[in-house]
Amino acid sequence: MAVLKSTRMQKKVNYDAKLSKLLDHYTQILIVGADNVGSNQLQHIRQGLRGDSIVLMGKNTMMKRTIRVHAEKTGNKDILNLIPLLVGNVGLVFTKGDLKEVSDVVAKYKVAAPARVGLIAPIDVVVPPGNTGLxxxxxxxxxxxxxxxKINKGTVEIITPVELIMKGDKVGSSEAALLTKLGRKPFSYGLIVQSVYENGSVFSPEVLDLTEDDLAEKFANGLSEVAAFSLAINYPSLAAAPHLIINSYKNLLSLAVATEYSFKYADKVKDYLKDPSKFKVAAAPVSAGGSSASAAGVEKEQKKEEPEESSEEEGGLMGLFD
Incomplete structure (x- = not known):
């Protein structure tokens, strides 16, 4: 018994030292769910991530204790944000690579599994119509x-698609037996990224799917909201600065137009208002040229058409009197 206790204690010490070392060297961690993931499958995932990522599994109580002790020793209180995430059957993927790429590699290693009795269905299971071969x-x-x-050519054929199991329901014995007879493995299991930890910040894995265009769009929307809010409460901000400048220019221009006061950028507007014909100066030659050209073309066509019409009329008159 003493040997077993010393062995267990040594394993705990080794695990504590390994986790503490990883916390010192890595600032990016994926918290992954490991339900229904076997040791052989986990080994393949480790091989796929080999290079810049390390997968560490363990009991939640051991991981929480090591994180608390390590935070007290190093003064790094940011790692305490990991503790609320250690719920259920989870593991930690420490990485120095791109989080999106590592997440994609983790999601790639999935294994098809049959619907066993008592399991909670992770997806809807629909049996398609067709011949079952039974x-x-x-x-x-x-x-x-x-x-x-219906019976077709000596075998059972399903007529319409059937929603056999709904997501979140427990798999019953009849459903499991039928899917086994049909040779279907509707479920697939692997490590599922639940949360992302980076330099003390924790965020949802959906953030990893955002592209640069998505970020630019969100930034533009936020900037427009800040500008609108600043203008609404008359509070100057960098986002509202262009609008404030334009509005100020409009106010000064209105004042200059209504009074004798003027400035550089108002002189041209006041000149236009005094002599509206200046608005047509640029367009006049083009329109005049276009109209003259079109008129000339019409005149030429008329000249070409008139002799023919006159000759026809003359010829018609001559033929009439002759």
Missing amino acids: DPSQTSFFQVLNIPT
Whole structure:
């Protein structure tokens, strides 16, 4: 018994030292759910991440204790943000690579699994219509589950698609038996990224899917809201500065137009208002040229058409009197 206790204690000490070392060297951590992930599958994931990422599993109580002790020793209180995330069957993926790429590699290693009795379905399971390949003696399974079938060429055929299991429901014995007979493995399991830790900040994994265009759009929306808020309360800000300058110019221009006061950028506007014909100076030659050209073209066409019409009329008159 003493040997077993010393062995367990040594394992805890080694685990504590390993986790503390990882916390010192890594500032990026993926918190992943590991439900229904076997040791063989986990080994393949470790091999796929080999290079700049390390997967560490363990009991939540041990990980929480090590994080608290390490935070007290180093004074790094940011790592305490990891403790609320250690709930359920989870593990830690320490990485120095791109978080998006590492997350994609983790999600790639999934294994198809049958629907076992008592499992919570992670997705909806729909049985498609078609031939099942089962002989007519197996129709009892379909009758229990209220699945409409017919016998076609000596085999059972499902007539319409059937929602067999809904997401979040427990898998029953009848559903599991039917899916096994159909040879279907509807579920797939692997490490699922639940949260992302980076330099003390914790955020949702959906953030990793944002592109540069998404970030630019969100920044532009935020900037416009800040500018609108600043203008609404008459509080100057960098976002509202262009609008404030334009509005101030408009006010000064209105004052200059209404009074004898003037300044450089108001002189041209006041000249236009005094002599509106100046607005047409630039457009006049073009329009005049265009109208003259079109008029000339019309005149030429008329000149070409007139002799023909006159000759026809003359010819018609001459033929009439002759």
